[in-house]
Amino acid sequence: MSDHDYDHDHYHHVHALLESDQIDWLGDGVLCQLVTIELFDELDWLDPVACRLPAAEARELAFRLLSLAEHAERRTRGEHSE
Numbered sequence: 001m002s003d004h005d006y007d008h009d010h011y012h013h014v015h016a017l018l019e020s021d022q023i024d025w026l027g028d029g030v031l032c033q034l035v036t037i038e039l040f041d042e043l044d045w046l047d048p049v050a051c052r053l054p055a056a057e058a059r060e061l062a063f064r065l066l067s068l069a070e071h072a073e074r075r076t077r078g079e080h081s082e
């Protein structure tokens with residue numbers, strides 16, 4: 001447990017980037033540049049979290065985020081049905 005007094009830990013900043021040394025080999029010997037995603041909190045109380053995704057997985061995550069953002073925007077405008 002960390003020395004801060006929160007019930008829930010939240011990350012507030014997301015960075016996505018390409019690092020030239022983050023290259024992986026796919027199953028058929030094909031090179032794959034990985035997309036790095038990093039999460040940070042505002043006060044540096046939490047250790048940053050990083051993951052590296054192949055382009056296809058990064059694209060799928062981006063699509064899901066866009067879909068969720070659209071849904072959240074519709075809900076905010078009162079256009080949702082439950």
